[in-house]
Amino acid sequence: MHTVSPSGRGRWIPAPRVAAVMAAALAVVIGTPAARAATRHAWVAAVPATWNAVPNARDALHGARFDPAATTFPTVVYRRYTRNWKQPVRRAYEAGAAAGRFNGPLIRARVGDKLRIHFKNLDTLREAPHSMHFHGVEYEPSSDGIYLPLHSGKGGNVKPGQTFTYKLTAGPGSAGIWPYHDHSQSMEDSIAGGMYGALSIAGRDEQRADREFLVAFAGWHGFQTIDGRAFVGNTPVFRAKVGERVQWDVMAMGDEFHTFHVHGHRWRTPDGTPEDTRGLGPAESFRVSWKEDAPGTWLYHCHVETHMAAGMIGTYQVATAR
Amino acid sequence: MHTVSPSGRGRWIPAPRVAAVMAAALAVVIGTPAARAATRHAWVAAVPATWNAVPNARDALHGARFDPAATTFPTVVYRRYTRNWKQPVRRAYEAGAAAGRFNGPLIRARVGDKLRIHFKNLDTLREAPHSMHFHGVEYEPSSDGIYLPLHSGKGGNVKPGQTFTYKLTAGPGSAGIWPYHDHSQSMEDSIAGGMYGALSIAGRDEQRADREFLVAFAGWHGFQTIDGRAFVGNTPVFRAKVGERVQWDVMAMGDEFHTFHVHGHRWRTPDGTPEDTRGLGPAESFRVSWKEDAPGTWLYHCHVETHMAAGMIGTYQVATAR
Amino acid sequence: MHTVSPSGRGRWIPAPRVAAVMAAALAVVIGTPAARAATRHAWVAAVPATWNAVPNARDALHGARFDPAATTFPTVVYRRYTRNWKQPVRRAYEAGAAAGRFNGPLIRARVGDKLRIHFKNLDTLREAPHSMHFHGVEYEPSSDGIYLPLHSGKGGNVKPGQTFTYKLTAGPGSAGIWPYHDHSQSMEDSIAGGMYGALSIAGRDEQRADREFLVAFAGWHGFQTIDGRAFVGNTPVFRAKVGERVQWDVMAMGDEFHTFHVHGHRWRTPDGTPEDTRGLGPAESFRVSWKEDAPGTWLYHCHVETHMAAGMIGTYQVATAR
Numbered sequence: 001m002h003t004v005s006p007s008g009r010g011r012w013i014p015a016p017r018v019a020a021v022m023a024a025a026l027a028v029v030i031g032t033p034a035a036r037a038a039t040r041h042a043w044v045a046a047v048p049a050t051w052n053a054v055p056n057a058r059d060a061l062h063g064a065r066f067d068p069a070a071t072t073f074p075t076v077v078y079r080r081y082t083r084n085w086k087q088p089v090r091r092a093y094e095a096g097a098a099a100g101r102f103n104g105p106l107i108r109a110r111v112g113d114k115l116r117i118h119f120k121n122l123d124t125l126r127e128a129p130h131s132m133h134f135h136g137v138e139y140e141p142s143s144d145g146i147y148l149p150l151h152s153g154k155g156g157n158v159k160p161g162q163t164f165t166y167k168l169t170a171g172p173g174s175a176g177i178w179p180y181h182d183h184s185q186s187m188e189d190s191i192a193g194g195m196y197g198a199l200s201i202a203g204r205d206e207q208r209a210d211r212e213f214l215v216a217f218a219g220w221h222g223f224q225t226i227d228g229r230a231f232v233g234n235t236p237v238f239r240a241k242v243g244e245r246v247q248w249d250v251m252a253m254g255d256e257f258h259t260f261h262v263h264g265h266r267w268r269t270p271d272g273t274p275e276d277t278r279g280l281g282p283a284e285s286f287r288v289s290w291k292e293d294a295p296g297t298w299l300y301h302c303h304v305e306t307h308m309a310a311g312m313i314g315t316y317q318v319a320t321a322r
Numbered sequence: 323m324h325t326v327s328p329s330g331r332g333r334w335i336p337a338p339r340v341a342a343v344m345a346a347a348l349a350v351v352i353g354t355p356a357a358r359a360a361t362r363h364a365w366v367a368a369v370p371a372t373w374n375a376v377p378n379a380r381d382a383l384h385g386a387r388f389d390p391a392a393t394t395f396p397t398v399v400y401r402r403y404t405r406n407w408k409q410p411v412r413r414a415y416e417a418g419a420a421a422g423r424f425n426g427p428l429i430r431a432r433v434g435d436k437l438r439i440h441f442k443n444l445d446t447l448r449e450a451p452h453s454m455h456f457h458g459v460e461y462e463p464s465s466d467g468i469y470l471p472l473h474s475g476k477g478g479n480v481k482p483g484q485t486f487t488y489k490l491t492a493g494p495g496s497a498g499i500w501p502y503h504d505h506s507q508s509m510e511d512s513i514a515g516g517m518y519g520a521l522s523i524a525g526r527d528e529q530r531a532d533r534e535f536l537v538a539f540a541g542w543h544g545f546q547t548i549d550g551r552a553f554v555g556n557t558p559v560f561r562a563k564v565g566e567r568v569q570w571d572v573m574a575m576g577d578e579f580h581t582f583h584v585h586g587h588r589w590r591t592p593d594g595t596p597e598d599t600r601g602l603g604p605a606e607s608f609r610v611s612w613k614e615d616a617p618g619t620w621l622y623h624c625h626v627e628t629h630m631a632a633g634m635i636g637t638y639q640v641a642t643a644r
Numbered sequence: 645m646h647t648v649s650p651s652g653r654g655r656w657i658p659a660p661r662v663a664a665v666m667a668a669a670l671a672v673v674i675g676t677p678a679a680r681a682a683t684r685h686a687w688v689a690a691v692p693a694t695w696n697a698v699p700n701a702r703d704a705l706h707g708a709r710f711d712p713a714a715t716t717f718p719t720v721v722y723r724r725y726t727r728n729w730k731q732p733v734r735r736a737y738e739a740g741a742a743a744g745r746f747n748g749p750l751i752r753a754r755v756g757d758k759l760r761i762h763f764k765n766l767d768t769l770r771e772a773p774h775s776m777h778f779h780g781v782e783y784e785p786s787s788d789g790i791y792l793p794l795h796s797g798k799g800g801n802v803k804p805g806q807t808f809t810y811k812l813t814a815g816p817g818s819a820g821i822w823p824y825h826d827h828s829q830s831m832e833d834s835i836a837g838g839m840y841g842a843l844s845i846a847g848r849d850e851q852r853a854d855r856e857f858l859v860a861f862a863g864w865h866g867f868q869t870i871d872g873r874a875f876v877g878n879t880p881v882f883r884a885k886v887g888e889r890v891q892w893d894v895m896a897m898g899d900e901f902h903t904f905h906v907h908g909h910r911w912r913t914p915d916g917t918p919e920d921t922r923g924l925g926p927a928e929s930f931r932v933s934w935k936e937d938a939p940g941t942w943l944y945h946c947h948v949e950t951h952m953a954a955g956m957i958g959t960y961q962v963a964t965a966r
């Protein structure tokens with residue numbers, strides 16, 4: 001249900017150090033460094049959903065209109081739940097377009113933390129097995145979430161109605177943004193349908209950015225989507241103010257390669273090379289960041305022309321500082 | 323019309339410091355560092371053109387011949403003009419195959435410079451709106467060159483017969499090679515037809531290379547082109563001498579990913595890794611450079627097999643030093 | 645026939661310093677640094693082969709079975725031979741799945757070495773010309789192995805029954821893994837059929853890894869193969885023990901882009917960024933390495949979903965240290 005165990009409804013406080021853990025949770029909320037490693041719990045379920053990639057029925061840039069029947073499909077997605085999957089919840093930082101409702105929950109941690117991801121398969125649509133496979137973190141084979149005959153345990157092919165807890169560690173090489181996704185026997189259908197999400201892992205003492213944007217590129221029923229939406233007006237509107245440090249967490253899932261571009265801005269690779277466009281393929285992910293200094297309404301998009309035309313484009317709105 | 327305002331025909335000398343500016347212009351010509359930041363003007367128009375991607379009608383490597391009717395098409399491209407678009411011109415460094423006639427003008431500047439790109443839409447072929455959107459440089463939203471209903475100004479959708487001046491700054495993160503292209507309502511047709519070019523920005527005090535080669539990868543009417551040409555004998559022949567510092571400026575436009583390879587040579591990434599092949603997708607661009615020490619006739623090409631077979635290959639001729 | 649001239653059957657000892665050269669050869673075998681540069685000879689031939697990409701006739705992950713007639717095809721590949729092509733041989737380090745029988749011989753050298761690759765065209769299947777073009781190393785145009793009318797010499801289009809010796813140097817920028825492949829008139833058919841291999845070049849005094857795995861991604865008759873095999877149970881099973889330093893040498897050939905992923909592990913780019921997935925396109929190649937600390941059976945695969953489904957996946961088995 002939640003990432004930092006002691007925050008939000010249904011919280012589970014692991015033991016005696018309530019005050020310290022509350023402080024750590026508060027630190028996450030206010031963006032200051034967490035003082036010590038924690039075990040973070042999240043409850044997640046695979047659930048049926050009816051998803052409309054183009055809820056306003058319009059491609060504003062091309063002046064096209066869509067019949068909702070052509071943009072809405074039943075599917076199965078990951079959802080965050082309260083403890084023991086009592087009820088679905090959404091985190092404050094997932095309420096905006098940044099994390100959206102399509103991607104699975106944004107699971108946040110810090111290097112040194114342990115993660116316990118409690119998964120339940122509530123797929124009543126396809127009644128198929130599912131799993132969770134996590135990139136970027138450390139785990140034993142039993143928590144790999146893969147279907148592999150003779151080798152995979154229960155966590156690789158969780159049957160409908162069943163549960164499994166994945167045990168992960170955010171190690172020294174885990175800082176960054178990482179995808180997670182179904183890797184069970186149903187993997188191909190699941191990923192095509194949207195069963196993926198992201199792990200966002202900060203350094204042990206890293207100051208979180210003021211704004212964190214998740215851009216998940218994926219094809220969906222012929223549309224090219226960002227966080228499950230297509231076309232300006234449907235894709236996330238990311239917002240920041242001049243002076244804030246903004247962070248873009250970019251990932252791709254599926255079959256295609258993309259190039260991430262933001263208008264009016266540049267960033268530098270770790271070796272110092274300036275960029276404003278970067279390519280990535282399926283399951284690749286990266287994080288870029290800058291101190292915002294360019295007010296206005298900007299576009300961000302995949303620069304593959306056919307992908308942009310099929311919806312992989314959105315707006316970024318930067319307000320002047322008050 | 324021109325990049326460095328005080329050089330060439332139709333020059334516009336901004337103010338009293340003629341001698342200093344002339345010295346700076348001379349510095350650019352002879353390759354020594356420019357002493358101080360400048361405001362550089364260029365006049366560019368979108369004009370109809372009839373383009374033949376295979377002017378010698380041959381694919382020499384496969385022994386194939388083409389009917390010119392199958393390789394020649396009307397299109398719209400960017401052209402450099404003299405001041406106030408009086409007449410089209412070409413720069414000396416665009417006369418060779420390096421920049422070609424297909425791509426828009428190679429616009430050169432240095433970090434710290436301001437750019438004023440005066441654009442006129444002379445598209446009498448499609449009579450469509452057009453614009454210029456620049457990567458790598460700093461600008462306000464009004465100079466973004468995008469079509470975005472409710473947000474974009476006149477510069478995002480310049481109607482036939484109209485003009486717009488884009489105001490750009492080469493900032494500290496602007497050094498390198500960057501694409502520019504149409505981002506108006508006509509964007510998809512325009513880019514498929516060849517409405518793109520490159521900004522080449524040197525460091526403030528950087529010594530320009532002895533040879534600068536622009537390699538623009540793009541599909542065009544089923545051919546895979548470099549600077550608008552397909553097949554050895556049509557694509558640019560780049561030339562250098564042993565001892566010279568050569569620079570390859572590589573970019574891609576359109577829908578496809580490519581891998582740039584040069585025979586007989588290697589270069590290093592900024593982190594020191596040796597390469598002789600590098601991938602890039604639409605709107606990605608990079609610059610690699612080396613001191614030439616390998617005389618002979620070499621191939622350069624995209625290493626995607628079907629792209630090489632469809633024309634994305636040329637020759638690089640290195641003479642021994644005299 | 646062989647990489648290090650004085651080892652193996654049919655060895656050719658270049659000159660008087662037999663003891664020193666034998667010591668260098670032994671050094672390669674036992675993984676300690678070679679003391680001095682050597683001239684390394686290899687005899688290679690293009691030969692017909694009948695290849696089955698799915699020898700166990702199964703896709704275990706999807707529970708599918710294949711008729712061998714649908715997975716077996718005649719083709720032409722590179723094979724290592726004894727001196728003067730007397731008979732085919734395989735190196736110890738090629739006997740396992742790591743190098744496979746499909747790819748050409750793994751040619752190993754160190755920075756500073758010279759290579760003499762003696763090639764013979766024994767293609768009695770297509771009776772087509774062939775060649776060898778090497779990435780990453782230094783050579784003169786006569787050893788480029790390219791077909792280019794008016795420019796290429798005999799080495800660019802070696803006719804059936806003929807031979808050619810390519811003269812290469814592993815220079816300071818040659819450390820790493822590099823593809824080689826046919827670049828003659830037959831190039832497209834040859835690469836589609838499997839005429840490619842790898843050069844593995846270590847630093848002058850670099851300690852070789854305990855385990856070296858070659859992962860060559862390529863499409864083949866509709867399958868997506870690793871070292872010429874498709875689906876778990878057919879693709880190479882790589883093996884290591886906890887405490888060993890393992891090295892993954894990854895390359896791609898053909899038309900497609902891939903993303904290399906290993907489960908349960910992460911590595912860092914030279915600039916320090918952690919990764920567990922990296923994209924590459926045709927003729928790109930890279931080497932990643934880590935000290936093994938994660939026992940178990942893991943998957944490695946291309947993360948393009950349709951490629952994984954078409955066979956581009958295998959297992960990596962890590963034993964606990966005894």
